Amino acid sequence: MAEPKTKYDRQLRIWGEQGQTALEKSSICLLNCGPTGSETLKNLVLGGVGSITVVDGSKVELGDLGNNFMVDESSVGQSKAKTVCAFLQELNDAVKAKFIEEYPEALIESNPSFFAQFTLVVATQLVEDKMMKLDKICRDANVMLIFARSYGLTGFVRISVKEHAVIESKPDHFLDDLRLNNPWPELKRFAETFDLDTADPIVHKHTPYVIILIKLAEEWARNHGGVLPSTREEKKEFKDLIKAKMIASDEENYKEAMEASFKVFAAQGISPSLQQIINDSCAEVNSLSSDFWVLVAALKEFIANEGGGEAPLEGSIPDMTSSTELYVNLQKKRSTKAEADFLVMEQRVRKILKKIGRDPDSISKATIKTFCRNARKLKVCRYSLMEDEYNSPVQLELQKYLTDEDYSTAVGFYILLRAVDRFAANYNSFPGQFDGEMDEEISRLKTTAVSLLADLGCNGSNLTEDLINEMCRYGAAELHAVAAIIGGIASQEVIKLITRQFVPMSGTFIFSGIDHKSQLLLF
Amino acid sequence: MAVSQPSRSRDLDKLLLRPGHLVGPNFEPGPELRDDIKEYVKVLVVGAGGLGCELLKDLALTGFKYLDVIDMDRIEVTNLNRQFLFRLEDVGKPKAEVAAKRVMERVNGVNITPHFCRIEDKPLDFYSDFSIIVLGLDSVEARSYINAVACGFLEYDSEDNPREETVKPMVDGGTEGFKGHARIIVPGTTPCFECTIWLFPPQVKFPLCTLAETPRTAAHCIEYAHLIKWNEVHGSRSFDPDNPEDMQWVYSEAVKRAELFGIPGVTYSFTQGVVKNIIPAIASTNAIISAACALETLKIVSGCSKTLSNYLTYNGVEGLHTKVTEFVRDKDCLVCGPGVLIELDKSVTLKKFIDQLEDHPRLLLSRVSVTHRGKNLYMQAPPVLEEMTRSNLDLPLFELMGGVAKDVIHVNGMAGKGDKKQSCLRKLRVVFRGVDGIADIDMAGGA
Numbered sequence: 001m002a003e004p005k006t007k008y009d010r011q012l013r014i015w016g017e018q019g020q021t022a023l024e025k026s027s028i029c030l031l032n033c034g035p036t037g038s039e040t041l042k043n044l045v046l047g048g049v050g051s052i053t054v055v056d057g058s059k060v061e062l063g064d065l066g067n068n069f070m071v072d073e074s075s076v077g078q079s080k081a082k083t084v085c086a087f088l089q090e091l092n093d094a095v096k097a098k099f100i101e102e103y104p105e106a107l108i109e110s111n112p113s114f115f116a117q118f119t120l121v122v123a124t125q126l127v128e129d130k131m132m133k134l135d136k137i138c139r140d141a142n143v144m145l146i147f148a149r150s151y152g153l154t155g156f157v158r159i160s161v162k163e164h165a166v167i168e169s170k171p172d173h174f175l176d177d178l179r180l181n182n183p184w185p186e187l188k189r190f191a192e193t194f195d196l197d198t199a200d201p202i203v204h205k206h207t208p209y210v211i212i213l214i215k216l217a218e219e220w221a222r223n224h225g226g227v228l229p230s231t232r233e234e235k236k237e238f239k240d241l242i243k244a245k246m247i248a249s250d251e252e253n254y255k256e257a258m259e260a261s262f263k264v265f266a267a268q269g270i271s272p273s274l275q276q277i278i279n280d281s282c283a284e285v286n287s288l289s290s291d292f293w294v295l296v297a298a299l300k301e302f303i304a305n306e307g308g309g310e311a312p313l314e315g316s317i318p319d320m321t322s323s324t325e326l327y328v329n330l331q332k333k334r335s336t337k338a339e340a341d342f343l344v345m346e347q348r349v350r351k352i353l354k355k356i357g358r359d360p361d362s363i364s365k366a367t368i369k370t371f372c373r374n375a376r377k378l379k380v381c382r383y384s385l386m387e388d389e390y391n392s393p394v395q396l397e398l399q400k401y402l403t404d405e406d407y408s409t410a411v412g413f414y415i416l417l418r419a420v421d422r423f424a425a426n427y428n429s430f431p432g433q434f435d436g437e438m439d440e441e442i443s444r445l446k447t448t449a450v451s452l453l454a455d456l457g458c459n460g461s462n463l464t465e466d467l468i469n470e471m472c473r474y475g476a477a478e479l480h481a482v483a484a485i486i487g488g489i490a491s492q493e494v495i496k497l498i499t500r501q502f503v504p505m506s507g508t509f510i511f512s513g514i515d516h517k518s519q520l521l522l523f
Numbered sequence: 524m525a526v527s528q529p530s531r532s533r534d535l536d537k538l539l540l541r542p543g544h545l546v547g548p549n550f551e552p553g554p555e556l557r558d559d560i561k562e563y564v565k566v567l568v569v570g571a572g573g574l575g576c577e578l579l580k581d582l583a584l585t586g587f588k589y590l591d592v593i594d595m596d597r598i599e600v601t602n603l604n605r606q607f608l609f610r611l612e613d614v615g616k617p618k619a620e621v622a623a624k625r626v627m628e629r630v631n632g633v634n635i636t637p638h639f640c641r642i643e644d645k646p647l648d649f650y651s652d653f654s655i656i657v658l659g660l661d662s663v664e665a666r667s668y669i670n671a672v673a674c675g676f677l678e679y680d681s682e683d684n685p686r687e688e689t690v691k692p693m694v695d696g697g698t699e700g701f702k703g704h705a706r707i708i709v710p711g712t713t714p715c716f717e718c719t720i721w722l723f724p725p726q727v728k729f730p731l732c733t734l735a736e737t738p739r740t741a742a743h744c745i746e747y748a749h750l751i752k753w754n755e756v757h758g759s760r761s762f763d764p765d766n767p768e769d770m771q772w773v774y775s776e777a778v779k780r781a782e783l784f785g786i787p788g789v790t791y792s793f794t795q796g797v798v799k800n801i802i803p804a805i806a807s808t809n810a811i812i813s814a815a816c817a818l819e820t821l822k823i824v825s826g827c828s829k830t831l832s833n834y835l836t837y838n839g840v841e842g843l844h845t846k847v848t849e850f851v852r853d854k855d856c857l858v859c860g861p862g863v864l865i866e867l868d869k870s871v872t873l874k875k876f877i878d879q880l881e882d883h884p885r886l887l888l889s890r891v892s893v894t895h896r897g898k899n900l901y902m903q904a905p906p907v908l909e910e911m912t913r914s915n916l917d918l919p920l921f922e923l924m925g926g927v928a929k930d931v932i933h934v935n936g937m938a939g940k941g942d943k944k945q946s947c948l949r950k951l952r953v954v955f956r957g958v959d960g961i962a963d964i965d966m967a968g969g970a
């Protein structure tokens with residue numbers, strides 16, 4: 001037996017031990033195990049979630065063999081939930097796999113408390129009214145929910161969670177916290193020990209660009225009444241100032257300084273998005289507040305006091321041309337400051353916890369440290385209830401999408417995906433589901449879609465005949481490739497929600513398999 | 524309304540049997556289309572790894588019956604978090620063979636032929652046999668090679684338009700963590716891999732002087748142990764990244780160096796990551812990208828919908844972003860263009876021709892092998908073939924090519940200068956001076 005974690009090596013490099021532990025503790029419920037649901041779970045089982053529960057009341061039919069890899073010839077006529085569950089178990093014996101042979105639609109009506117036991121519910125191929133009911137159940141039980149649906153060459157994915165706070169958002173690109181234009185006192189003193197006009201060429205070419213920029217920014221400010229470059233000319237002049245300090249053309253550190261000169265002009269203080277988080281009413285904490293908001297409350301105090309308008313310093317710096325000694329020294333200066341900021345934050349967190357009547361030690365040092373390291377990158381995602389979106393959408397947004405060429409196909413599919421459910425409620429089958437009178441189906445779907453739009457207060461003239469026609473052609477087909485895309489997206493979002501790392505999608509993702517010009521619609 | 528007969532292709536039939544308005548120009552819906560895809564379309568999947576496993580499953584469930592898969596790798600434990608066709612007991616077995624077997628076990632009627640070998644080991648006519656090639660690779664070099672092979676089949680007519688019967692379309696996918704891309708390549712119409720090679724910038728290597736003199740990061744310490752210290756201590760024995768003892772040695776040397784300089788962050792796992800250049804990979808992203816590739820494959824073959832035009836990027840790091848970019852062809856592309864034109868006298872020998880290629884400013888080809896219409900004129904390797912073709916070197920190329928006035932030939936060799944050489948395949952248009960019927964040289968191959 002290989003070392004248990006070796007098989008997870010390639011993903012541990014993305015979400016680490018902590019993320020993996022969160023996955024292993026999670027319990028996932030899948031509603032309907034057609035290809036969309038089966039593919040979603042496949043990706044999660046491979047990743048090593050704690051347990052899965054597959055809920056589906058149907059039997060495997062011949063048609064299922066053509067679009068679902070998790071059923072085979074020998075399972076025709078047997079429980080689909082049982083068959084799919086058995087295959088999924090084969091993929092990873094560390095996962096506890098269960099199945100319930102029951103229709104999710106019935107379960108939603110008969111046993112709403114069933115869903116409270118799960119970390120997250122993946123609801124696939126449900127129609128509108130069942131989605132709305134399930135949404136309320138999960139919202140009340142504080143269970144994360146994600147909807148996924150494949151329909152011909154279209155489909156959607158939508159998250160429904162009251163609030164999802166992310167500490168480790170791990171963005172690809174983020175401005176380093178270098179404090180070039182407002183160095184803390186120790187960094188400032190360290191910079192003062194350098195002479196950019198040194199005659200020693202070895203020292204000159206090994207001075208880290210951070211030091212070069214701090215000194216030149218200070219020099220500039222001294223000569224310009226305390227103000228940093230702001231106009232385009234001034235910025236160019238500043239760059240020329242850096243260039244003028246070069247004594248040889250191969251000085252990588254000066255080249256790096258010129259490339260990074262824009263970081264000197266960056267605004268001081270925290271970003272608007274962090275400002276918004278600390279201004280959130282949830283940052284006024286009480287005994288019911290989550291750990292995240294307690295930490296934000298402490299952060300808010302820190303920024304207003306010790307931070308002098310800045311968040312706690314991040315520990316690390318990017319690599320830059322420098323002698324080993326200077327780089328290590330610079331790194332030490334930073335970690336000393338980061339540690340000091342952390343200690344202040346810790347004190348504030350403990351004080352706040354005490355004030356709201358919680359155990360002052362109920363948030364671990366490690367959590368506070370991670371929070372400090374990521375304080376500038378916090379994210380809070382909130383999702384409206386499906387019912388609110390469906391019954392009173394932001395009409396203005398919808399109308400805007402309808403008339404925007406980039407969005408017209410996606411929003412058309414959004415309307416039609418809802419219209420087919422109304423259609424099915426009226427006619428007991430989806431448009432074009434069975435072979436026969438296609439023209440009649442098309443005209444019925446059109447009437448349904450136009451009246452849906454009218455209910456939403458919008459004009460139906462932007463919905464093209466071609467798209468309505470296309471939707472009838474699909475006849476509720478669940479194509480394997482589309483299901484694998486939709487299921488793949490759903491599982492990626494599930495991982496982000498459970499690990500609490502990276503940022504989950506917002507709004508409704510509408511897939512367009514015609515040209516892949518899919519869109520996120522934000523209502 | 525009639526209730527459909529139970530059928531395995533219940534869902535796919537809706538797309539392939541029914542007419543639509545938002546479809547490809549050549550779409551002819553009907554049961555014949557569905558059956559023709561099964562009987563006459565052969566798809567090659569290159570790579571049986573994270574993308575390849577998904578691709579085989581997706582294509583088998585997307586109406587394709589004849590699939591081939593080529594991969595030189597064996598299954599490793601670290602594959603198991605995403606390469607869902609493999610189990611712990613399969614570790615050590617060839618990926619292509621296990622993947623083919625597993626899919627055939629589950630999807631009735633599908634035929635998958637595995638090829639456990641390097642892509643370069645197959646003759647060119649192996650590749651010409653497929654209707655479409657789908658790439659599930661993680662290396663730029665391998666993509667470049669397959670791209671050159673597929674573009675090598677392309678011929679242009681006298682108006683410089685691609686001859687349809689020589690077009691070998693490709694669908695290419697790639698992932699890294701939460702990000703990925705899918706693209707379609709129709710040689711002569713869309714950009715080929717080489718036209719947009721800038722999308723894959725070469726990996727930045729640390730300067731050796733940084734490693735030797737001013738290490739600052741954990742990666743510097745690891746690369747010092749791997750690239751400098753290893754050679755100092757082990758001399759000619761080269762480092763084997765798959766040997767745990769070698770890896771352990773590099774790790775402990777890196778730790779020593781890091782301690783010496785006060786640099787934090789050297790771990791065994793990080794050492795492996797740096798030395799093997801490990802790209803993080805997860806099941807979900809591979810699933811999304813592969814399925815997008817399989818869907819495009821079906822659309823290219825059947826016309827049942829419009830096709831991606833022509834490059835899709837997917838990024839799930841911060842929210843969810845998808846973007847379609849329509850890149851344009853590089854008209855002067857050496858790979859997918861009509862081929863570099865070479866004018867020769869009838870008396871020029873094969874040897875002299877080969878020597879010319881080395882000095883040709885756009886080609887700079889050394890160690891050249893030459894093929895004409897599938898016939899080996901000269902081969903550098905293997906030794907048996909070299910010996911067999913050596914006598915051709917002193918014969919005039921004009922004669923070797925059957926006395927035609929102009930034609931396309933394929934050459935294989937090393938391109939570039941100094942230490943930047945890489946193996947490549949080039950298509951050349953050869954025109955002989957003073958042959959009857961040739962008034963101008965403005966033609967594009969194909970006699």
Ligand SMILES: [Zn+2]
Binds near residue numbers: 714716717718856857
């Ligand atoms: Zn090209």
